Amino acid sequence: MSNYSEQYIKDKLSKELDASHVDVEDLSDGCGAKFSVIIVSPKFEGKPLLQRHRLVNSILEEELKVIHAFTMKTLTPEQWEKKQQQ
16 A cells, blocks of 8 residues: 555656646545546657656656556646647
8 A cells, every 4th residue: 555645646756847737546445445636737849749748757756656647637737738738
């Protein structure tokens, strides 16, 4: 069982990625083992999906050793804006 909370992950990703939006959902009934995350960051501009995911994984390297499942959507502010308008 991990000690990582939605808020902890949200704060860390927001700070490290200078993110304009981070949405973290704990899908494991509060035990912190399974998370779904949406991250909107200008640092994703011009980066392919694999590089974006590697960037997130490197930030959460220690945490991911104890988190069992982690899904992420990584969007630029422009992509996020378009998604909101749909």
